[in-house]
Amino acid sequence: MQISLMCLCIGGDPKGIQVAVVNNETSSSSFSQSLLSFLDNSSVQQVNLSHADAFAGAYNGEYWGVIGFGKNFTSYLTKRMIQRQVSKEVVDGGSVHVWLDLTNQQIAMMLQKKLADAFEDFVQYKMGNMSYLASFPVKFEEPIYGSLNSDFTTFVTPGAVLSITFYLAVGLTALSFVIERKEGLMDRCWVAGVSSLETVLAHLISQLFVISIQVILLLLLMLLVFKIPNEGNLVLVIALIVLQGVTGISFGLVISSSIDDEQNANQAALGIFYPNLIVSGIIWPVECIPYPLRYISLALPQTYASEALRCIMYRGWGLSRMMVWRGFAVTLGWNTFFLILATVILKLRT
Template sequence: MAEEAAGLDAASTGSAADCTEMEERTGHEDCYDLCVVRPLFQQEENMKADPEASLPAGQEASAILCRDACRSYGKLKVLSNLNLTVPQGHIYGLLGPSGCGKTTLLKCIVGTLKISRGHISVLGKPPAYPGHGVPGRMVGYMPQELALYNEFTISDTLTFFGRIHGLTAKETRARMDFLVDFLDLPQKHSLVRNLSGGQKRRVSLGAALLQNPELLILDEPTVGVDPVLRAKYVTHTPSDVCFWLFANVPLSHAEAFDGIYNGEYWGVIGFGENFTSYLTKRMLQRQVSREVVDGGSVHVWLDLTNRQIALMLQKNLHEAFQTFVETKLGSLSYLVALPIKFEEPIYGSLNTDFTTFVTPGAVLSITFYLAVGLTALSFVLERKEGLLDRCWVAGVSSLETMLAHLFSQLFVISVQIVLLLLFILLVFKLPNEGSLVLVVVLIVLQGITGISFGLVISAAIDDEQNANQATLGIFYPNLILSGIIWPVECVPYPLRYISMALPQTYASEALRCIMYRGWGLSRMMVWRGFAVTLGWNTFFLVLATVILKLRS
């Protein structure tokens, strides 16, 4: 330990000179983190050594060797005369600000980018050398992006990469079982698109570790991963060398709050200086002071202007703390856990978001008001141009006129409904646990209700401006009070009675019951939505017919 401390002190003394040297090579001034991280990972003392110089006696062969490496994008120099030596059997951390060329360097090392000038050797040979396994089975690469197929399950993903690397089915299964346990992955048959962000990062890491590569390159591997798994990453590195790339630089207290005030961040998490000791006292001692309670607490400051993001952050923080407690205390974790346990939901998912709640009502609202917009001006324009009077003189009845508009507009609405369903079910992947026929019929009935209401407006109003104002004037109250944006139970009581009488309130509730609960017409909440919609259809059609008859 004394020797290591002396080595770190010596490295710290030379950090300013190293930083100047790195600035000259890369053209980036902000390289302090890149310089000081090298002695921590026991790398070479001087990266700008003679390219032909041999390694010190007793040092292992180099896994990565860069000499005078240059890479440019047009006139922009990203790497300039970079010299780097990474011995085998080491973990090497590369730290630097965004845009300084870290990812470009990694791509040059794995052979997906060619350097403009200089030399790079990986595991003894240049990248993409014929017959060399880089890129290939010898290197495991986890990019900054997730780079996963959302349509695959975890098993499909690992099997896919196993076949790429030439593993047998038996070898793939063995590695898969190990990685699922090591990375604490969900069930192997879980779809990638249904995983959380942290779980997807772990699956991506598993794909990089699958073939047990000699060289492991990780680009920001701990983003979205809890601290316990981060420690496992460091302590378990089966490859001969692990090359880590980080871009998240810690901020000071003032910088973090400035970021929130400037709208750059949604929250700040603060840990006191003696957080660990205070937290331990809180857990083990029966009675502690207020100072210990406060010092052993995680302090969170949030920007609550976006309620959905704030709720998501609060939920994730609670889950992360619960995981931490369960890992550290094991069977004693109940001592600091809330005495509340949320079991698997009877309907829906634990990860249900606001979009899932809003969508059924939004679909009905879009269908309803598209229909209103198509028909609100129908009779207004025909009356203005004299066509309505001419038809009446020719013997066409009011009912026939109204039904002709109804069926012609229904065809247009049907096309819009088909496109709407294709997007919400196939593109946005919203769940539908019930009958698709009931979903379609209810949406079509809402479209007919919109057409009927548009005919009432068109029959009662003579000019276009007043017809448009009537349509827009009814849109917003209906959107707010129909349980589309927030539940009807949250509407104040005087307005709740009005809400119950609107044409979309019960219909939205019925559509949610069909799509998310899988209910049918035997349930009161479902058939009530159909009954109310049919009632409004009949009322609007009769009213439009009466108004037309009176005006003719």
């Protein structure tokens, strides 16, 4: 359910965004009408208004932006395309004027992209083979990795998959020793001669079966239902996700072995979730994080793992690449550390 909600709700284009249009051209064959016809109607709903009503509605929060055309837009734009030198008045009159509500950056960026796409389609329609003369001076070629049409869902999916696996595993084991200690089962184990290491490994192995089922369901939904691209080795993808699950189990055992109260154990498990989600590069690139916090983020188990999973899935890289094997090495290191720590704490408290 979590991976379904993530793929359905995150990264898609907003729908039904109302935008006020102030078009001072009256002819049905004007360039402004033609340009507006290329706007994506599923995302942008155009509302034709006067100048005063459009801005009044925008200030009242009814519209996410205002698109304005001058009364001589068609003639001025034609001059801009065919004349070598024009005045500033012609440039201004032959331009589409856009005022956006930038309080929601994602919607504003979508509107900018839709307008740019509409202009490219408009130029292609009007000029045909000569459209390159009026195209944007910056041309994005075929990407080295990924797709020109990739969205935020593609970026966030690898990190979200690891996060879901990690915290579901933490939830499985965070209360294991707490409940057993409260019911007296731990005392029976110590009397029977069971060591702390054997107890930790028993919980790890038993919960690993549950994690394996979760990983299988997660991958089926991610790859087959939501069609998230995977250019790399599926075995490496599965191995890294399972290792993150083991890390979550180990971390849950640390919490469970060091805390006696169920409420405190739940608070410890939940309290680490949100900071880790923010600074581990799952929902935002690590390179955008300020340096004092970036050093903390690089110490987290999911930071290198999410980068490694992106490299495997979207670049097709293998263990020969440092970014990939580093993700496995850091994850294994955290696994070992958490297991040793849980064993030591459990041994000291027996």
